[in-house]
Amino acid sequence: MAELLRLESVSRRFGGLQAVQDVSLSVGAGEVLGLIGPNGAGKTTLVNVIAGVHPASAGRVVFEGRDITRLKPYQTARIGLARTFQIVQPFPEFTVLDNVAAAAMFSRGGMGIAAGRQAAAEQLDFVGLAALAERPAASLTLAMRKRLELAKALAMRPRLLFLDEVNAGLNSAEVEQAMALIRRIAASGVTIVLIEHLMKVVMSVCSRIVVLQHGALIAEGGPAEIVADPRVVEAYLGKKYAQASKAGA
């Protein structure tokens, strides 16, 4: 499948801290790539680098053949790159509808307020929030806010969607619904990069998985291989378990 995004030895430093180290990666169109790794591995930082929140200290980010390393967040948003936030970021005083309308209005192509609200209504139907359209965003529950984030990202008609721990804090029923939603989004042709801790979700939804630790890429491959890979187990559970799994496998 055609290559959508390519990272060429991307790294990012904050003063002495090497947050992302020499990551090279490519994401094909239509894929659902899992991006996993222990806390503080640099997953969110990597997304921030790609989205332009923190420009890369070294290396190149290429999206659809175009170098977007130096682009600012609002520019990446306009060429089809969307992301949800780990900590939800709604516009508190706006209604749910206007939150999504804002995303539709200012992202790819851009549109007027009326058209924006029209597109927003459609996205709200898609994620099942239509009933709460007129409620202020600040009054939503956590699960509903996560869905609002999703609706906003979709309203940006993304070609590449980063879902940053969309299921964090949800109960099992809510996770099931979220997974169904992600599958429907993937089916609609959107390439997804899923940052996730819940192995259940990763194993069932992702077509390929990449593992990050201390800012560096330590493993890549299908779900089955990754789970068995000792380096991954060691990264998550420590050395002792790694030997056990190697011995047992």
Next chain:
Amino acid sequence: MTGLASPPMPRPLRRLARLALAAAACATALLPAVAAAQETIRFGAPLPMTGPLAPEALKQQQGYDLWAEQVNKAGGINVGGRRMKVEIVYIDYQSNTPRAVQAAERLITQEKVHFLFSPFGSGAAKAASTVSEKHGVPTIAPTASSAQVYDQGYKNLFGTFTPNETLTEPLANIVAQKAPGVKRVAILARNDLFPLAIAQEMEKSAKARGMNVVMFERYAINTMDHSAVMAKIKSVSPHWIFATGYINDLVLIKKQMADQRIEAPVVTMIAGPAYQEFIDAAGKGAENISSAAWWHPAARYKGTDVFGTSENYNKLFQARYKTEPDYAQASASVAGVLFQMAIEKAGTLDRAKVRETLAGMNVMTFYGPVTFGPTGQITSLEPPVFQIQNGRNVVVHPPSIRQGEFRLGVK
């Protein structure tokens, strides 16, 4: 629209605050002033009672009040046979020029004053003169000496200070005569209409006598610290230091000159040494500082006005305010006197006629001979030059009222 989180507050207090604010908000702002009683002549006097120029405003008010009391004690002004009392209407414009213009308009249209005194100082007087010109209200400016104030071609504006060069010329003459060695002049001026204008006149007068102006610096209004420019003055080692500003500026400058042990044969300051407050604040450092002003209590004029002679004015002022008058108070009083003489001569309160009489006036008052030039600024005064000698202002020029010799050396 949730706006800001409203603070936790006991219910009754919040209801009280709401009512108070609502009442104030709908109070009608345009309530017309009480109708003017017919038998008094009302003079409008916008003054900077609050703000940086408050000390100067106080002096003008003392001059006006003394005149009004004397006139009313003598039975009021004779307007074509009818005796009318005098009333002065004050408005505070907070040393803010736009508000001075608004005050002038309010005095004319709301308070229905017959005549107007200008606000303090050249800048505000000039700004307000536009309003009195538009309404055709004769206005006398007791404290505006710069020619630029009278350069707008207005007919209704008159001033009781002669132009700035009438101060700097006699000063330059005396210094040239008494201290021929004075060749290097350093000028420090407050960046304001009157102080800067008179500094520029000083520069001309000094250059006209072959003196070399080695330094001409301006300092910003409200400057607290002059030590930098003091160092500059010291570096050019001038014979004559000429500083302009208002009382507090000049007290500060003198102290900081002493702080850096700056001495010079001649030190002149304009609009400070004439005031007793300056002498008290500057203390021993004020010795031998020279200055000039449009009037001095040592004057001996025989006038045909309500005060009569200069000595009588001094006596009345001393009795009322327990201190000797200076030129600012005298100028405010003479502004009232000139209105009185013009009204009595014209025999009417009609503004155009009173304006005519003022324009063509040629009288002698306790303040000196008064005739107004074509621009409305008085041209007939011969401002005295004086010097602070052991804590008192001593007149050194003109010879007719001289009290002492011009001395050199300021520590």
Next chain:
Amino acid sequence: MTTGARNALLVGAVLLLAALPLVGDTYALRLGTFACMYAVMAVSWNVIGGMAGYPSFATAAFFGLGAYAGGVLLSKGGGLAGALLLSGTLAFAGAMLLGVVLLRLRGHYFAVASLAVAEVLRELANTATDLTGGGMGLNIPLAATSGGPQAEASFYFLLMWALLLLTLGVVLALERSRLGFGLQCIRQNESAADMIGVNATLYKSLAFAISGVFVAMAGTVYAAWVHYIEPPDVFDILFSVKPIVMALLGGLGSTAGALLGAFAFLAIEETVWRNSLEIHTGLLGLLIVVLLLFLPNGIVSLARRLRGSGASGG
């Protein structure tokens, strides 16, 4: 009462104001001119302070810039229209340039920097004596309006009133436009706005420029009206603080609130100034404190609370 209806009501009231020259004397016209001037400042400030949420204290800088730019052109014989155009473009361009740098700051830092801009401009006007007359002030010749004080007072009142209408027209249109929507996003959560494609730097600079252009033109009208200006008067810090108090008085964030706040503030200020010789500055301070402590949402909310209704106005 929906926002649309309230805006229409207020614009209608402003239109009615045009009749003042027929009924009021020169002092009433002067008050009317000040009211329109304050309204232009409050409504303009609301674009950057209320809509974009950036606490700008630069209104005095724009006003002074407009007064001097227009004043200098007028004193050199230029026409009023030309002067208005000049000060408007200067303010717009200046604000756009300055905005790119200044609007990177947030909160206190932005407030202090915008305050300092007025200080620097005032000192520049003070020292550029040959251009601006410096501390000696600037003479602006009497505009060639024939007729007595009433005619001239009406002329300047109608001029300031027209400027207010222009400002209201632009700002009300802005409020409902895409730019207005984007500014609301920036105010609520700037990083989220970035992520969905809002060009925050450009939008903030535009808001800053619009908050300056009409204030500068008001400065020019003011200079022509008073015929003589000095740096400390037109760059007075009160011109930066009063519009904020008016917007707060009217209810932060809405153009109608700013407009209402401006007229209410003038009424209070005039009443206080007229009736107390000694303590009016103190009373003005008291008003600000009482307003901020007990009525943070301003008169708009006051009306709603007094009615006790839960109407969702605004």
Next chain:
Amino acid sequence: MFLLQILANGIVLGCLYACIAAGFSLVWGVLNVINLMHGSFIVLGSYLAWAAYNGLGISPWITLLVAAPLFYGAGWLMQRGVLNRVIAAPVLVTLTLTFGLDLMLNNAMLLAFKADYRKLILDPPLGTLALGSVVVPVDRLVAMLFALVLTAALYLILRKSRVGRAIIAVRLDRDAATLMGVHVKSIYAAAFGFGAAMAGCAGVLLALIFPISPLSSTAYLGKAFVVCVLGGLGSVPGAVLGGLVLGILESFGAMAFGPEHAVTLSFGLLILFLIFRPQGLIGRRGFD
């Protein structure tokens, strides 16, 4: 040569600026409130020294000791009573609120002391001291020394005393401090109290040098702003460094460009620092 003289002027002035700014910087840094009344507090301190000296013959050095607790108490009360209500409010509200309070305070002083300039003239005038070609007025020198002592005292209080540690904790992380059992409300009041005390004492010192009037409060406030941003928010050593830099720059700047540009220079500097180095010369996001 007179360059030495200018340097001396700059240093003496700088120390006074430091003392003026230290309290302002503390309040801004800890409470995140810009206290526009700071200038008026300083003028109030000057009036206290003037009244004590002319009225009761108490020398300014003693008034200094009285002023510290007096202003601390006044500041403490004002914070608890008024400012505490708007601590969490946006900068718009806190800045405008202190502006309103300043209008009231300034007007009250105008009524109480009239607007004429008061001057505190020490009976045996302290005269001037000559060190080689450099001449320094003794009253300024003594005021400078006291200013340094005061600033050092504040620094030590913040470093060594319990309330000082608590103030720093609140400045670094308000929520964490609350979790540690710090009663944040009274710490805010204490910080504001110290700010007011510093202003009052600075006022007593400045009474010796400058004429006293409610109208110079804006000049003091302007200096406090510039020095505080120059040195770094909430940092006492930052205030000292910022004060010295401003004092020296103003002295040399006035020489080079002329005295009327001193104000332009200082505010131009303020804008540049706000944009390129908001944390100031040595200030860090945390505390020093």
